[in-house]
Amino acid sequence: MNDKHSGICAGRLTAAEYAKNFADAHPPLNRTQALIESERCYYCYDAPCTTACPTGIDIPTFIQRIAQDNVRGAAHTILEENILGGMCARVCPTEVLCEQACVRNTNEDKPVEIGLLQRYATDGYFAKPGAPLFKRAASSGKRVAVVGAGPAGLSCAHRLAMLGHDVVMFDANPKPGGLNEYGLATYKTVDGFAQKEIEWLLSIGGITVHEDKALGRDIVLDDLTRDYDAVFLGMGLAGVNALGVTEPQAKGLRDAVTFIAELRQAGDYGGVPIGRQVVVIGGGMTAVDAAVQSRKLGAEDVTIVYRRGEEAMSASGYEQDWAKKNGVKITLWARPVEILAEDGAVTGVRFARTAQANGKLTDTGETFALAADMVFRAIGQTFVAAPAGSSITLKDGRIATDEDGKTSHPKVWAGGDCRHGGRDLTVEAVEHGKRAAIAIDKSFRA
Amino acid sequence: MADLTTHFIGIKSPNPFWLASAPPTDKEYNVVRALAAGWGGVVWKTVGEDPPIVNVNGPRYATLWSQDRRVIGFNNIELISDRPLKTNLDEMRRVKRAWPDRAIIASLMVPCTEEAWKNILPQVEDTGCDGVELNFGCPHGMSERGMGSAVGQVPEYIQMVAAWCKQYSKLPVIVKLTPNITDIRYPARAAKKGGADAVSLINTINSIMGVDLDRMVMNPVTDGKGSHGGYCGYAVKPIALNMVGEIARDPETHGLPISGIGGITTWKDAAEFIALGAGTVQVCTAAMVYGFKIIQDLTDGLSNFMDEKGYKSIADFQGKAVGSVVNWQALNLNHIEKAVIEQDLCIQCGRCHVVCEDTSHQAIVAKVNGKRHFEVMEEECVGCNLCVSICPVPQCITMRALKPGEVDKRTGVKVTGQYANWTTHPNNPMREAAK
Ligand SMILES: Cc1cc2nc3c(=O)[nH]c(=O)nc-3n(C[C@H](O)[C@H](O)[C@H](O)COP(=O)(O)OP(=O)(O)OC[C@H]3O[C@@H](n4cnc5c(N)ncnc54)[C@H](O)[C@@H]3O)c2cc1C
Ligand SMILES: Cc1cc2nc3c(=O)[nH]c(=O)nc-3n(C[C@H](O)[C@H](O)[C@H](O)COP(=O)(O)O)c2cc1C
Ligand code: SF4
Numbered sequence: 104m105n106d107k108h109s110g111i112c113a114g115r116l117t118a119a120e121y122a123k124n125f126a127d128a129h130p131p132l133n134r135t136q137a138l139i140e141s142e143r144c145y146y147c148y149d150a151p152c153t154t155a156c157p158t159g160i161d162i163p164t165f166i167q168r169i170a171q172d173n174v175r176g177a178a179h180t181i182l183e184e185n186i187l188g189g190m191c192a193r194v195c196p197t198e199v200l201c202e203q204a205c206v207r208n209t210n211e212d213k214p215v216e217i218g219l220l221q222r223y224a225t226d227g228y229f230a231k232p233g234a235p236l237f238k239r240a241a242s243s244g245k246r247v248a249v250v251g252a253g254p255a256g257l258s259c260a261h262r263l264a265m266l267g268h269d270v271v272m273f274d275a276n277p278k279p280g281g282l283n284e285y286g287l288a289t290y291k292t293v294d295g296f297a298q299k300e301i302e303w304l305l306s307i308g309g310i311t312v313h314e315d316k317a318l319g320r321d322i323v324l325d326d327l328t329r330d331y332d333a334v335f336l337g338m339g340l341a342g343v344n345a346l347g348v349t350e351p352q353a354k355g356l357r358d359a360v361t362f363i364a365e366l367r368q369a370g371d372y373g374g375v376p377i378g379r380q381v382v383v384i385g386g387g388m389t390a391v392d393a394a395v396q397s398r399k400l401g402a403e404d405v406t407i408v409y410r411r412g413e414e415a416m417s418a419s420g421y422e423q424d425w426a427k428k429n430g431v432k433i434t435l436w437a438r439p440v441e442i443l444a445e446d447g448a449v450t451g452v453r454f455a456r457t458a459q460a461n462g463k464l465t466d467t468g469e470t471f472a473l474a475a476d477m478v479f480r481a482i483g484q485t486f487v488a489a490p491a492g493s494s495i496t497l498k499d500g501r502i503a504t505d506e507d508g509k510t511s512h513p514k515v516w517a518g519g520d521c522r523h524g525g526r527d528l529t530v531e532a533v534e535h536g537k538r539a540a541i542a543i544d545k546s547f548r549a
Numbered sequence: 550m551a552d553l554t555t556h557f558i559g560i561k562s563p564n565p566f567w568l569a570s571a572p573p574t575d576k577e578y579n580v581v582r583a584l585a586a587g588w589g590g591v592v593w594k595t596v597g598e599d600p601p602i603v604n605v606n607g608p609r610y611a612t613l614w615s616q617d618r619r620v621i622g623f624n625n626i627e628l629i630s631d632r633p634l635k636t637n638l639d640e641m642r643r644v645k646r647a648w649p650d651r652a653i654i655a656s657l658m659v660p661c662t663e664e665a666w667k668n669i670l671p672q673v674e675d676t677g678c679d680g681v682e683l684n685f686g687c688p689h690g691m692s693e694r695g696m697g698s699a700v701g702q703v704p705e706y707i708q709m710v711a712a713w714c715k716q717y718s719k720l721p722v723i724v725k726l727t728p729n730i731t732d733i734r735y736p737a738r739a740a741k742k743g744g745a746d747a748v749s750l751i752n753t754i755n756s757i758m759g760v761d762l763d764r765m766v767m768n769p770v771t772d773g774k775g776s777h778g779g780y781c782g783y784a785v786k787p788i789a790l791n792m793v794g795e796i797a798r799d800p801e802t803h804g805l806p807i808s809g810i811g812g813i814t815t816w817k818d819a820a821e822f823i824a825l826g827a828g829t830v831q832v833c834t835a836a837m838v839y840g841f842k843i844i845q846d847l848t849d850g851l852s853n854f855m856d857e858k859g860y861k862s863i864a865d866f867q868g869k870a871v872g873s874v875v876n877w878q879a880l881n882l883n884h885i886e887k888a889v890i891e892q893d894l895c896i897q898c899g900r901c902h903v904v905c906e907d908t909s910h911q912a913i914v915a916k917v918n919g920k921r922h923f924e925v926m927e928e929e930c931v932g933c934n935l936c937v938s939i940c941p942v943p944q945c946i947t948m949r950a951l952k953p954g955e956v957d958k959r960t961g962v963k964v965t966g967q968y969a970n971w972t973t974h975p976n977n978p979m980r981e982a983a984k
């Protein structure tokens with residue numbers, strides 16, 4: 104059955120090929136490289152990069168500290184604003200954040216490598232942490248429940264703990280981390296970094312994590328608001344958008360996010376089955392990650408199909424290039440109209456060609472089919488509102504909050520992907536968690 | 550191609566670039582490589598009396614680096630040649646015979662007695678070399694023995710030794726000056742009074758390169774102890790230029806030939822020394838950092854520059870900038886400049902704003918109509934040039950001189966176009982009475 108040439112199968116590559124394919128996509132800078140790169144920073148006034156960073160890291164300061172061989176000081180500058188600065192250094196789309204704002208772009212088209220420098224500082228610190236960077240304030244006697252141990256929840260919990268409050272976290276998954284552990288691409292976060300970072304984050308103390316505890320199944324919001332002084336919801340997006348066409352019960356049709364989670368949890372990539380011809384439907388980071396990782400698992404022919412033009416894709420130009428560099432084809436202006444299946448297995452997808460007319464997406468009338476033995480849905484995730492219950496007001500399907508993340512419930516704050524109005528980035532989830540923690544702390548003192 | 554030929558105190562060389570007396574000119578082997586590469590001349594590594602000195606057997610050099618390890622400054626605790634006098638002189642003789650068109654200068658350092666100089670000079674002259682350079686500059690090791698900068702810091706000694714050299718030899722005499730002195734004009738005047746044909750400067754500057762903070766020892770270190778060494782390389786160029794300029798414009802030494810030394814790394818540096826009066830230039834550190842091949846870039850750059858400016862020979866622009874160097878009280882206090890930011894070139898780093906705001910005159914705004922935008926307020930600008938100095942983009946911020954008739958928005962005073970300096974300024978309690 105294990106025919107490498109057709110259908111879905113595991114072990115398409117040799118162990119050495121897997122090791123190479125899933126190695127660090129952007130190897131860290133060594134000391135020499137970091138010193139040279141740090142020298143490129145102009146130490147701008149009111150630095151545009153800092154403004155562009157959702158967590159507001161004082162970037163010129165941390166880079167200057169690297170240049171001065173003060174790696175601990177550099178890491179402190181990063182982590183005091185962004186407690187998951189280590190992960191963000193690996194996964195932030197810096198090309199649309201800090202590095203896009205770098206003034207070096209004007210004359211050189213080559214920003215300071217802020218992400219890689221951030222990684223240099225945080226890696227250097229984690230390798231030799233020394234005395235704790237952050238201490239807890241005197242106990243306030245307040246207790247906060249945090250639902251969801253993704254970046255939003257973890258960031259909120261850490262800041263609350265620092266401010267002297269006790270935190271109890273609940274997460275539906277067996278491991279904390281949210282998409283840091285189950286979502287981000289393998290080649291962005293190698294060597295179990297997510298769990299190491301969480302272990303360090305929790306070492307501040309005052310945070311208890313309950314795994315395998317889901318809101319709506321094992322606990323209810325009313326109990327939390329009754330038993331705790333405040334509640335933070337950082338539940339991410341638990342649902343996946345359907346394709347909007349009849350989806351047959353066929354082998355090979357999958358959600359990209361579950362495939363990615365499976366891959367992240369796989370000890371051995373050789374055990375993860377992949378098709379020979381893969382079609383990924385969608386235009387975001389999830390689509391790119393699913394497509395690239397399919398290639399890395401040995402799929403021969405991988406195509407992302409997106410219904411609009413490349414500028415409309417939520418994956419940045421840089422990520423699109425990354426996909427192409429990894430041999431992924433990107434087909435634009437097409438939407439799926441039929442999933443083709445035979446004998447209970449996917450055989451392809453039929454697409455309708457689309458075009459933009461008077462600001463509206465319309466079909467041109469032309470159709471075409473792509474053969475595939477595996478098809479991934481990656482057209483977006485959705486917030487599943489039921490567990491939080493009806494006391495929380497939504498906006499466009501996500502939780503409505505004020506700037507600090509306060510919801511319609513006076514004791515409940517929310518942040519991360521589940522909150523309305525964000526860009527669905529790790530770094531924004533961190534900022535939401537931090538700001539909510541500061542607001543919760545303020546509400547206790549009011 | 551401009552003619553780079555140099556005639557300096559009767560010594561001819563195909564270009565003005567000589568290697569300074571130092572490791573690059575330590576022996577026949579290096580010198581031949583240098584001449585083959587195209588250097589116009591060499592000042593041989595300083596020789597002294599036998600028995601030769603001994604050097605430390607550990608680090609002699611230490612470096613001030615930029616972040617990407619470009620050499621900014623360099624220091625050394627090397628002494629003069631550690632080879633027998635005869636070896637050096639024999640090699641010098643052979644080299645001069647094989648390279649008759651190049652300048653071969655012997656650098657000398659012997660004790661400060663008439664006997665010592667009377668003894669060594671004929672031996673040196675016998676090699677056929679073109680001249681001698683008296684090393685009164687070495688700041689370490691030799692000075693503790695009463696030689697080098699110990700002589701160079703006492704103008705009377707300089708005059709005395711220069712006179713002996715002129716008496717006991719017919720070779721042209723160059724006195725190499727130490728910068729480790731408060732006013733460079735005094736040793737230069739003394740050299741001239743003693744009859745020296747030229748001065749060369751600078752030698753190295755007393756320095757400690759740094760401290761190893763783990764071991765708590767200075768750097769460079771020999772078995773746990775260090776000694777101050779001589780600082781040179783690119784970082785010393787401004788100090789050397791000032792000293793060259795001072796000698797060139799001093800009425801007592803004006804016209805005294807100068808061989809300029811100190812931090813020369815590119816043709817531009819050399820041209821600047823020449824513009825301030827130098828007739829030849831000497832290079833050490835740049836060769837020690839990059840090797841002898843740089844001579845091709847030095848001559849090519851200088852020649853293209855001269856062609857572009859229409860200078861046919863070195864003499865055409867030698868000393869051309871000397872007249873621009875004056876004492877402060879001669880500066881025109883009626884001349885007013887204001888900084889101008891060229892918005893098309895501005896990359897929005899904002900450093901001009903913060904430095905003017907924090908450390909100068911609060912004359913650059915950071916926001917216009919709520920947007921990031923940097924603009925000079927002429928009402929506040931004193932024209933200090935700080936913003937120009939720290940702006941990372943060339944030509945983005947420049948200084949504009951106000952024209953006669955314009956009003957200085959800071960003071961409300963109209964520019965007259967008339968020259969007036971401190972000597973007649975009302976705030977000067979010692980001003981000269983207006984006539
Ligand atoms: C495939 C993929 C790749 C991505 N790549 C990048 C990238 O490269 N860079 C980037 O910046 N962003 C990336 N993102 C987006 C980023 O991962 C998210 O924006 C970020 O993780 C959001 O954090 P969060 O804490 O809000 O939610 P999540 O990380 O989703 O965490 C939510 C947590 O809540 C828990 N939870 C959910 N429901 C319940 C419940 N009812 N009870 C208890 N717990 C619950 C979940 O188990 C989970 O642990 C990617 C996303 C995906 C899907
Ligand atoms: C290692 C070293 C040894 C030197 N030895 C001598 C010397 O023996 N005699 C001398 O007159 N100057 C000596 N100098 C000084 C140089 O000739 C020169 O004056 C000085 O380095 C400044 O020029 P630069 O900046 O081009 O190096 C030495 C310099 C160095 C770096
Ligand atoms: S010249 Fe000096 S005072 Fe004027 S704007 Fe620049 S820094 Fe400020």
